[in-house]
Amino acid sequence: MPIREILQLGHPTLRAVALPVPDPTTPAIAALVDDLTDTVGHWRETTGYGRAIAAPQIGELHRVVLLRLPGKPVWPLINPSIVAHSPEKMVVWDACLSFLSIFMQVERYEWITVRYQDLLGQWHETHAGAEDDLAELLQHEIDHLDGILSIDRMVDVKSLCSREEFERQHRAGSPYAQK
Template sequence: MAIRNVLQLGDPGLRVVSEPVADPGAPEIAALLTDLQDTLTHWRTTTTYGRGIAAPQIGVPLRVIFLHLEQPWPLINPTIIAHSEEQMVVWDACLSFLCIFCQVWRYQQVDVRYQDLQGAWHTVHAEGDLAELLQHEIDHLDGILALDRMTDIRTMCTREEFEKRYRERSPYAR
């Protein structure tokens, strides 16, 4: 459909709490998911970054995220319903501020409930990199950015420094 502009750090649209999707099977939700997929594919091709994108990042305040790992994975109305007590520190960045990387706290494991395009509910148990990614994208739906979860401001670095020093040991190396 379309490659959409990704809102950048400072745009108030990134801080809006998203509304639930009433009808996951609606044609406008399918069109939104196509735009999210096209936009994410464009970013992955041009920057080599981008495992997921949330609708608020393209200015649509709906509870929709699109992941692309081994295959496309749309999640509608995702919610974290459980998480481990154990946390981990991971490097994080965002298509909305790809020039900045920082370390953030995330739960090691999460259970996420979401709907598919037919409206059926699913639950996924995620650990490690997938748990981190789901938390990052669901945070977008609540107007929360990775920078809000930073462990220490001294971990913040530019993309160039991250690539030189840390990328090889991160999920972004894949």
């Protein structure tokens, strides 16, 4: 499948709400997942960033998220939704393939439970916490499905920094340090 263009900050599709996928078993959804896999893989190889991607980032308004964590199988989530979350929140560094030149600190729940379908249409629930920074990553990607960007969740505009400065000061202690 092709590597797709990632829409950049300011593109109106990034602010649109994605539509539910009525049938996750269709060839069109399988092709979309392949495109997401290839696209995020390409970005990871060429920039060192890219652990996940949401369909709206490549211009597809479907509720599809794909995780590609180092050393783990590719994980597509169809129609994901957060069904439970911790009362506690945490502040984490965040960035996005749709505006990779800037980083900021955002507030996220410490843990979440996500309900989603797989490519066979089966429903699952997963509990995500600090391991693999999965809670913050899933919250970021599910936000994309609702037209919410990490800059909308920035805790303090003073945390905003360039990619170069983030790499100098903060990358080693962040999820982005993993290759």
